[in-house]
Amino acid sequence: MRFLLRRALFYLVTAWAAITINFMLPRMLPGDPVQAMIARFQGRLSTDAIASLYVLFGLDTESSMLSQYLTYWGNLFKGDLGLSFTYFPTPVSEVIAQSIPWTLALMGVTTVISFVLGTMIGVYAGWKRGSWIDALLPITTFFSAIPYFWLGLIAISVFAVSWGAFPAAGGYEPGLIPGFDWEFISSALYYSVLPALTVLISSIAGWILGMRNMMVTVSSEDYVTVAHAKGLPEKRVMLGYAARNAVLPSISGFALSLGFIVGGTLLVEMVFSYPGIGYVLFTGVNAKDYPLMQGIFLIITMAVLVANLLADVVYLMLDPRTRKAA
Amino acid sequence: MTPVLEIRDLSVDYGQGEGAVHAVSSVNLVLNRGEVLGLAGESGSGKSTLAYAMTRLLPPPGIITGGEVLHHGRDKPAPVDVLGLSPKQLRSFRWNDIAIVFQGAMNSLNPVSTVASQLEDIYRAHRPEMSRAQRTKRSAELLRLVGISADRLGSYPHQLSGGMRQRVMIAMALALDPEIIIMDEPTTALDVVMQRQILEQMMRLREELGFSVLFITHDISLLVEFSDRIAIMYAGRIVEQAASEDMYRASSHPYSKGLLGSFPALHGPRRPLTGIPGSPPDMRSVPSGCPFHPRCPSAFDVCEREIPVLEKLSGTNGDSSRSVACWLNTPSLSGHPGVGAT
Ligand SMILES: Nc1ncnc2c1ncn2[C@@H]1O[C@H](COP(=O)(O)OP(=O)(O)O)[C@@H](O)[C@H]1O
Ligand code: SF4
Ligand SMILES: [Mg+2]
Numbered sequence: 248m249r250f251l252l253r254r255a256l257f258y259l260v261t262a263w264a265a266i267t268i269n270f271m272l273p274r275m276l277p278g279d280p281v282q283a284m285i286a287r288f289q290g291r292l293s294t295d296a297i298a299s300l301y302v303l304f305g306l307d308t309e310s311s312m313l314s315q316y317l318t319y320w321g322n323l324f325k326g327d328l329g330l331s332f333t334y335f336p337t338p339v340s341e342v343i344a345q346s347i348p349w350t351l352a353l354m355g356v357t358t359v360i361s362f363v364l365g366t367m368i369g370v371y372a373g374w375k376r377g378s379w380i381d382a383l384l385p386i387t388t389f390f391s392a393i394p395y396f397w398l399g400l401i402a403i404s405v406f407a408v409s410w411g412a413f414p415a416a417g418g419y420e421p422g423l424i425p426g427f428d429w430e431f432i433s434s435a436l437y438y439s440v441l442p443a444l445t446v447l448i449s450s451i452a453g454w455i456l457g458m459r460n461m462m463v464t465v466s467s468e469d470y471v472t473v474a475h476a477k478g479l480p481e482k483r484v485m486l487g488y489a490a491r492n493a494v495l496p497s498i499s500g501f502a503l504s505l506g507f508i509v510g511g512t513l514l515v516e517m518v519f520s521y522p523g524i525g526y527v528l529f530t531g532v533n534a535k536d537y538p539l540m541q542g543i544f545l546i547i548t549m550a551v552l553v554a555n556l557l558a559d560v561v562y563l564m565l566d567p568r569t570r571k572a573a
Numbered sequence: 574m575t576p577v578l579e580i581r582d583l584s585v586d587y588g589q590g591e592g593a594v595h596a597v598s599s600v601n602l603v604l605n606r607g608e609v610l611g612l613a614g615e616s617g618s619g620k621s622t623l624a625y626a627m628t629r630l631l632p633p634p635g636i637i638t639g640g641e642v643l644h645h646g647r648d649k650p651a652p653v654d655v656l657g658l659s660p661k662q663l664r665s666f667r668w669n670d671i672a673i674v675f676q677g678a679m680n681s682l683n684p685v686s687t688v689a690s691q692l693e694d695i696y697r698a699h700r701p702e703m704s705r706a707q708r709t710k711r712s713a714e715l716l717r718l719v720g721i722s723a724d725r726l727g728s729y730p731h732q733l734s735g736g737m738r739q740r741v742m743i744a745m746a747l748a749l750d751p752e753i754i755i756m757d758e759p760t761t762a763l764d765v766v767m768q769r770q771i772l773e774q775m776m777r778l779r780e781e782l783g784f785s786v787l788f789i790t791h792d793i794s795l796l797v798e799f800s801d802r803i804a805i806m807y808a809g810r811i812v813e814q815a816a817s818e819d820m821y822r823a824s825s826h827p828y829s830k831g832l833l834g835s836f837p838a839l840h841g842p843r844r845p846l847t848g849i850p851g852s853p854p855d856m857r858s859v860p861s862g863c864p865f866h867p868r869c870p871s872a873f874d875v876c877e878r879e880i881p882v883l884e885k886l887s888g889t890n891g892d893s894s895r896s897v898a899c900w901l902n903t904p905s906l907s908g909h910p911g912v913g914a915t
Contacts, residue, residue: 469676469680470682472675473673473682475667476628476630476667476668476672476673478664478695478698479698480664480698483694487694488683491685492683492684495685565685566685567684567731
C-alpha cells in the first residue's frame with residue numbers, strides 16, 4: 248500500500264507539472280490566435296467581439312499571469328477548458344466529449360485485441376519454438392516495420408479505392424444520425440474495419456515478439472524444468488508456470504499502451520479522417536486552436552499518468568515480489 | 574541388493590554432426606534400492622546432463638544418442654525402459670517414481686505462486702481423486718516433515734530463505750512417496766552449516782521412508798560422508814565406482830585420488846591438499862585415449878591412444894563392487910602391479 252501511495256503522489260506531482268506547462272506553453276508561443284480568428288471571420292467581427300475573445304481565450308493582457316493561472320485551475324476543476332476556436336463557440340470539453348468515444352471504441356478495442364491475440368500467439372510461438380508459427384513472425388514484423396502512414400494509405404488505395412470493399416474515410420455513413428440503433432452501429436462497425444485492421448497489423452508483431460522472447464527465456468528457467476519434472480500436464484506448465492511469468496513485462500507494456508491510445512491515434516485518424524480525438528487535434532493544430540490543443544494535451548497527459556498508475560496496480564497484483572514493501 | 578534404476582550404455586550429445594559435444598559417453602550405473610549413490614566430478618563433467626537424460630528432461634540441443642534407463646518398479650513384474658515411455662506414461666512416471674531436487678535451488682520455485690499451490694499442483698496432476706481439503710492437509714504434513722511450519726503454505730518463494738526454499742523442494746520431492754530422488758548439487762548455493770543440516774535431514778527422511786538417492790555434487794567430502802557408494806565422473810565417463818569407505822581410504826583411479834585430495838575432509842584424518850594440476854577438458858575437443866591423460870601424473874604411452882574401459886577390480890580383499898577405468902590396472906600394459914598403483 249505504501250508503495251502505491253508513493254506512486255500516486257509521484258503521479259500527482261507529475262500531473263501538476265504537466266498542467267502548469269500546458270498553461271504556460273500557448274502563452275509563450277509566437278503568433279496571435281485571435282488575429283488568426285479575425286482573419287478567418289474576414290472582418291465580420293466587431294471590435295467588441297474581438298476584445299471579448301481575448302478575455303475568453305485567456306489571452307487578456309490586462310490581468311496578471313498569476314490570476315490567469317488561478318482562473319485556469321478554477322476552470323479546470325469545473326471542467327471548463329475554454330471555447331474552441333475552430334468549433335467556435337462550442338466549449339472544448341464538449342468537442343472532446345463528442346470525439347473521444349470514437350477514439351476509445353476504435354483504438355481501445357483494437358489495442359486490447361492486438362494485445363490479447365499477440366500475446367496468445369507469442370505464448371504458443373515461444374513454447375513451440377521452431378514450429379510453423381515462427382514462419383509467421385517475419386510477416387508480422389514486416390508489417391510493423393512499415394510506417395503506419397504508408398500502411399494506412401496502401402490499405403485505402405487497395406481495399407477502398409481499387410476494390411471498393413470498405414469506405415476510405417469517416418466514421419459512419421454520411422447522413423446517418425448518431426444514436427444507439429442498429430443501422431448506425433453497423434455502419435460505424437463497417438467504417439471501423441479498415442482502420443482497426445491496419446492498426447492491428449502494425450501493432451501485433453510487437454506483442455508477439457515480446458511474448459515469444461520472454462517465453463523462450465522463461466522456458467529455460469529452473470522452475471519450468473521442475474514443473475516438467477513434476478509430471479504436470481503440458482498445458483499447465485505452459486500457462487501456469489511459463490506464460491504466467493513471461494507475461495509480466497507485457498502487462499505493464501499493455502497498460503502503458505492504453506495510455507497512449509489518445510496520443511497515438513492522431514496518425515490513424517488523420518489517414519482515415521476518423522471523427523475521433525486525433526482528428527480533432529489535427530484540425531486544432533492547423534487552426535492554431537490553442538484552447539482545443541491544450542484540452543487534448545491535458546487528456547493525453549492524464550491518460551498516460553492513469554495508465555502508469557494502472558500498470559503499477561496490475562503489476563502489484565500479478566507479481567508477488569513487488570508486494571514486498573506492502 | 575536389488576537395483577531400482579539401471580543406466581545402461583547411456584550417451585548424450587549436445588548438438589548434432591561435427592560440432593556435437595559428447596557430454597555423456599556410454600555410462601553404466603546402477604542405483605540400488607534404498608541406497609545413496611554419490612556421483613562426483615568437476616564442473617562440466619556431465620553429471621547434470623546424466624540426471625536430465627535419465628529423467629528425459631534434457632533441454633535442447635541435448636539428445637540421447639544411445640542406451641537404456643531401466644526402472645525396476647516396486648510392484649511391476651518387469652523393468653521398463655524410461656527412454657521408451659509414451660508422453661502420458663512419462664508424465665505419470667515423473668515424480669511418482671523419480672523426484673528431483675535441482676541444482677538451481679534458488680530458482681526451482683515458481684516466483685508467482687504460493688508454496689501451497691506448487692505442492693498441490695502435484696496432487697492435482699497425479700492424484701485427481703484427492704479433495705481440496707486432503708491436498709491441503711497433505712501439503713501441510715509435507716512441510717512439517719522437513720521442519721517448516723504449516724503456516725508457510727501461503728508464502729511466496731521470495732518470502733523464504735534459501736535454506737527454506739530448498740526444504741520446500743525436498744518436501745515437494747517427497748509428495749508422492751517416490752522410490753528415487755535425484756539431488757543435483759542440492760545445497761551448493763547454501764552456507765556450510767545449512768548444507769549439513771539439510772543433508773542430515775534428508776538422510777533421516779531416507780531412513781524413515783526408504784527411498785534411494787542419487788546424490789550429485791562436485792564436493793567429494795560431502796559425498797564420502799553421506800553416500801553408500803560413489804561413482805566418479807570425468808569428461809562424460811564414469812572412471813571409478815566403489816563403496817564410499819573404499820573410495821575414501823584407497824581410491825584407485827589417479828583422477829579420484831586427485832579429487833579426494835583436493836577437498837579437505839570434514840571428519841576423520843586430515844590429508845594434505847594435493848589437488849589436480851591443469852583444468853577440466855574442453856568438452857568440445859576431449860583428449861584422445863584416456864581423457865584424463867594430459868593431467869595424469871601416471872600416464873604412459875597407451876593412455877594417449879586407447880580409451881580405458883570400466884572394469885571390475887580383481888584381487889582386492891574380496892571386494893567385487895569396485896570398478897575402475899584406467900590402464901594402470903591392466904598389468905600386461907603398464908608393467909605396474911595393478912591395484913593401488915601410484
Ligand atoms: N545446453 C547445452 N548446450 C551445449 N553444451 C552443453 C549444454 N549444457 C551442457 N553442455 C556441455 O555438457 C557438459 C556437461 O555439462 P553438465 O552436465 O552441466 O556438467 P556438470 O553438471 O557435471 O557440471 C559441459 O561441459 C558443457 O560443455
Ligand atoms: S589410463 Fe592412463 S592417463 Fe588415464 S588415468 Fe589411467 S594412467 Fe592416467
Ligand atoms: Mg551440474
